Amino acid sequence: VEASIPEPLREAWRKHSAAEFTSKDEFEREFVRHIETTLARSLYNCDELAAYSGTALAFRDRLIIEWNRTQQRQTFTDQKRVYYLSLEFLMGRALDNAMLNVGMKDVARDGLADLGFRIEDAISQEHDAALGNGGLGRLAACFLDSMATLNYPAWGYGLRYRYGIFKQEIVNGYQMEIPDYWLDNNPWEFPRHDITVDIQFYGHVRKYQDEDGKVCHSWEAGETVQAVAYDVPIPGYRTKTTNNLRLWSSKASSGEFDFQKFNAGDYESAVADQQTAETISAVLYPNDNLERGKELRLKQQYFWCAASLYDIVRRFKKTNRAWSEFPDQVAIQLNDTHPTLAIVELQRILIDVEGLEWDEAWRIVIGTFGYTNHTVLPEALEKWSVPLMQNLLPRHLQIIYDINLFFLQSVEKRFPNDRDMLSRVSIIEESHPKMVRMAHIAIIGSHKVNGVAELHSDLIKTTIFKDFVEIYGPDRFTNVTNGITPRRWLHQANPALSALIAEKLGGYEFLTDLTLLDKLEAFVDDKKFRQEWAHIKANNKLRLARLIKDVTGYSVNPNSLFDVQVKRIHEYKRQQLNIFGVIHRYLSLKAMTPEERKKVVPRVSIFGGKAAPGYWMAKSIIYLINSVAAVVNKDDEIGDLLKVIFIEDYNVSKAEIICPASDISEHISTAGTEASGTSNMKFVLNGGLIIGTCDGANIEITREIGEQNIFLFGNLAEDVEDLRHRHFYGGFQLDPQLKRVFETIKEGTFGDPSSFNSLISSIEEHGDYYLVSDDFNSYIATHEMVDKEFQNQEEWLAKSITSVARMGFFSMDRVTNEYADSIWNVEPLDIADEA
Numbered sequence: 001v002e003a004s005i006p007e008p009l010r011e012a013w014r015k016h017s018a019a020e021f022t023s024k025d026e027f028e029r030e031f032v033r034h035i036e037t038t039l040a041r042s043l044y045n046c047d048e049l050a051a052y053s054g055t056a057l058a059f060r061d062r063l064i065i066e067w068n069r070t071q072q073r074q075t076f077t078d079q080k081r082v083y084y085l086s087l088e089f090l091m092g093r094a095l096d097n098a099m100l101n102v103g104m105k106d107v108a109r110d111g112l113a114d115l116g117f118r119i120e121d122a123i124s125q126e127h128d129a130a131l132g133n134g135g136l137g138r139l140a141a142c143f144l145d146s147m148a149t150l151n152y153p154a155w156g157y158g159l160r161y162r163y164g165i166f167k168q169e170i171v172n173g174y175q176m177e178i179p180d181y182w183l184d185n186n187p188w189e190f191p192r193h194d195i196t197v198d199i200q201f202y203g204h205v206r207k208y209q210d211e212d213g214k215v216c217h218s219w220e221a222g223e224t225v226q227a228v229a230y231d232v233p234i235p236g237y238r239t240k241t242t243n244n245l246r247l248w249s250s251k252a253s254s255g256e257f258d259f260q261k262f263n264a265g266d267y268e269s270a271v272a273d274q275q276t277a278e279t280i281s282a283v284l285y286p287n288d289n290l291e292r293g294k295e296l297r298l299k300q301q302y303f304w305c306a307a308s309l310y311d312i313v314r315r316f317k318k319t320n321r322a323w324s325e326f327p328d329q330v331a332i333q334l335n336d337t338h339p340t341l342a343i344v345e346l347q348r349i350l351i352d353v354e355g356l357e358w359d360e361a362w363r364i365v366i367g368t369f370g371y372t373n374h375t376v377l378p379e380a381l382e383k384w385s386v387p388l389m390q391n392l393l394p395r396h397l398q399i400i401y402d403i404n405l406f407f408l409q410s411v412e413k414r415f416p417n418d419r420d421m422l423s424r425v426s427i428i429e430e431s432h433p434k435m436v437r438m439a440h441i442a443i444i445g446s447h448k449v450n451g452v453a454e455l456h457s458d459l460i461k462t463t464i465f466k467d468f469v470e471i472y473g474p475d476r477f478t479n480v481t482n483g484i485t486p487r488r489w490l491h492q493a494n495p496a497l498s499a500l501i502a503e504k505l506g507g508y509e510f511l512t513d514l515t516l517l518d519k520l521e522a523f524v525d526d527k528k529f530r531q532e533w534a535h536i537k538a539n540n541k542l543r544l545a546r547l548i549k550d551v552t553g554y555s556v557n558p559n560s561l562f563d564v565q566v567k568r569i570h571e572y573k574r575q576q577l578n579i580f581g582v583i584h585r586y587l588s589l590k591a592m593t594p595e596e597r598k599k600v601v602p603r604v605s606i607f608g609g610k611a612a613p614g615y616w617m618a619k620s621i622i623y624l625i626n627s628v629a630a631v632v633n634k635d636d637e638i639g640d641l642l643k644v645i646f647i648e649d650y651n652v653s654k655a656e657i658i659c660p661a662s663d664i665s666e667h668i669s670t671a672g673t674e675a676s677g678t679s680n681m682k683f684v685l686n687g688g689l690i691i692g693t694c695d696g697a698n699i700e701i702t703r704e705i706g707e708q709n710i711f712l713f714g715n716l717a718e719d720v721e722d723l724r725h726r727h728f729y730g731g732f733q734l735d736p737q738l739k740r741v742f743e744t745i746k747e748g749t750f751g752d753p754s755s756f757n758s759l760i761s762s763i764e765e766h767g768d769y770y771l772v773s774d775d776f777n778s779y780i781a782t783h784e785m786v787d788k789e790f791q792n793q794e795e796w797l798a799k800s801i802t803s804v805a806r807m808g809f810f811s812m813d814r815v816t817n818e819y820a821d822s823i824w825n826v827e828p829l830d831i832a833d834e835a
């Protein structure tokens with residue numbers, strides 16, 4: 001059925017087409033209308049949550065109007081589009097961002113005040129959209145913001161999890177996980193019940209010959225599940241572009257089968273089928289940098305890839321172009337190996353459904369895909385067992401075997417008689433059971449593979465993907481160093497600093513061209529500017545101190561040095577190094593005379609982050625931090641000199657309060673393990689200094705801001721292998737200061753020492769894989785330097801300002817443009833001359 005209204009009738013539509021509010025008065029009218037009609041409430045019955053909803057709905061209407069226009073514009077100009085496939089989108093809250101991007105936050109503030117509300121109270125009612133674990137998911141969210149801001153025709157594709165990352169509660173020092181049901185009162189999504197795709201699973205492959213005698217394959221499903229589209233508008237900053245994030249939700253297909261069961265009185269089993277189908281998009285897997293090979297996860301991956309590709313192919317087919325033009329119209333970026341099945345699925349559609357020859361189809365596939373690697377940690381590299389894949393996706397496994405066959409044949413031609421090479425690069429690992437190596441498919445099926453920081457991109461070329469560099473040459477591999485969006489991470493999180501910068505630079509252009517920050521360096525010696533800078537930091541610390549009081553009950557002195565480590569809890573990120581350092585500090589303080597203590601810089605050590613629910617070691621680290629806090633924070637002899645804080649349920653909206661408030665933050669992973677890190681960038685952009693190892697993006701941050709402005713310590717990536725070896729074979733000696741820390745723990749100073757056995761023995765007895773002992777001495781020494789330099793506040797301020805001025809490189813806009821140029825070959829849409 002043609003859904004488009006014929007031209008003679010369109011005039012009536014145009015006359016009544018929705019219009020945006022443009023004044024405070026109009027905002028108030030929209031707000032009240034939504035409260036009274038959409039929400040069916042009134043001025044006698046309007047709490048802060050309703051005020052949030054009314055404001056969000058008013059802004060949502062504006063976004064929808066721009067969103068529709070953007071989609072029409074993109075269809076009309078018919079340029080190449082980017083599709084960003086990610087299992088995680090860690091969006092955080094949307095309202096504040098929407099208000100700032102549209103440029104109407106002040107209007108809303110005044111309007112809400114007229115109607116009896118504080119805008120901050122409304123904003124804080126919103127539930128975080130937490131469809132991600134950590135940096136990888138947040139990077140996807142920054143991409144969406146930047147692609148819209150730069151007017152790229154871009155879509156995100158993901159899963160609409162009913163439960164996002166769990167909420168963390170700390171009970172008696174332990175992490176507890178609470179389900180995160182986030183969909184109540186979510187005005188930002190639009191169900192598209194008319195956009196559905198049936199997704200197949202299980203079944204078998206039927207081989208047949210077509211009329212021309214060609215051998216064909218047809219996958220006859222054992223089960224189908226329906227994918228329903230939910231769309232989320234993504235507004236760009238001060239632009240008309242509002243892009244789309246499409247999230248798929250799973251639902252039972254309304255097939256006859258269920259009906260038969262239902263009519264036969266087998267109601268329970270009909271409902272059970274429905275629940276099984278809905279389970280697919282029910283919950284985000286809560287592991288960061290770890291893959292567990294669970295069947296449901298593979299189902300999620302295929303469900304999402306197949307639905308997204310169906311959608312992309314459908315859109316392409318509407319243009320009636322030849323298949324060979326597909327890569328000129330479509331770029332698909334794979335956020336890690338999670339969407340690798342999209343490569344196989346596109347090949348399947350092209351050969352099984354569209355009837356293309358293998359080689360032609362495969363050229364199209366390679367031209368379409370790009371793959372981003374985010375980790376070298378072996379436990380995070382995805383492998384799926386062949387029997388599992390055979391059962392769930394029988395046709396895909398055949399295609400994978402064919403991809404592998406043709407690939408290995410070409411390798412053998414170039415490297416004859418190198419059987420080891422063949423077994424190393426094969427997609428199939430010859431283990432029991434055999435495993436499918438997803439990263440190998442991703443490399444073989446993409447035209448570009450990138451790492452996310454220079455060191456990381458070098459490491460993948462020289463370690464895990466070395467053979468592929470030999471096979472394809474270095475050109476298939478590239479680096480695009482990560483970035484962050486300055487809209488959320490400076491302007492929204494730190495409005496006072498953003499305003500001060502705007503005042504000095506004569507406007508907010510730096511928010512869309514972050515390199516303009518370099519003009520700030522001219523003001524480093526400006527006394528008044530320095531004072532204002534310091535004043536803003538002090539206020540941000542007060543704001544964090546209030547949050548700390550709210551969530552932990554502890555009062556901290558805002559004049560202390562705020563030392564922050566917030567990120568997922570992981571042995572490689574080394575929160576254990578930090579808390580052992582805190583214990584060392586505590587022991588040093590205890591050993592001091594009152595006179596000596598007077599010279600000490602008071603410190604608050606702030607931690608935050610979630611542990612994967614099944615990650616015992618990470619949970620022990622959280623317990624140790626809280627056990628140390630319980631002892632130190634009530635030690636009157638120490639008082640304000642040291643406080644230890646664990647902020648529970650670290651998430652995007654808490655990060656927006658924490659990042660602007662740090663004096664120093666910790667990015668202290670074992671060298672070579674953190675691919676990039678992105679919170680390091682957030683802290684520096686907000687005027688905090690960092691202490692870090694020579695790892696990930698810390699290295700490039702150092703290059704940009706200057707090594708006098710960062711506290712680097714520890715061993716280098718190139719030495720890690722030797723050091724690890726020495727723990728087993730070459731007279732390793734536990735660092736004596738760390739030994740003293742361990743003795744204190746073992747004496748029971750922080751409660752029953754058996755709780756911490758495995759933490760200590762992993763270092764003392766089991767090889768200290770993350771080199772905590774090897775780096776301990778330089779870590780402590782570097783913290784002593786931090787203390788010393790913090791006492792010279794003028795110098796500290798100069799470092800802070802200089803660093804911010806030099807952070808332009810880390811804008812997500814630079815990142816997006818680099819992907820567009822070197823991987824996607826996509827141009828932004830020219831929207832300048834439109835009304």
Ligand code: GL2
Binds near residue numbers: 375
């Ligand atoms: C990660 C890396 O660990 C992290 O260093 C990097 O900054 C982000 C984004 O590129 O990707 N890889 C990964 O699996 N997770 C990450 O955060 N979860």
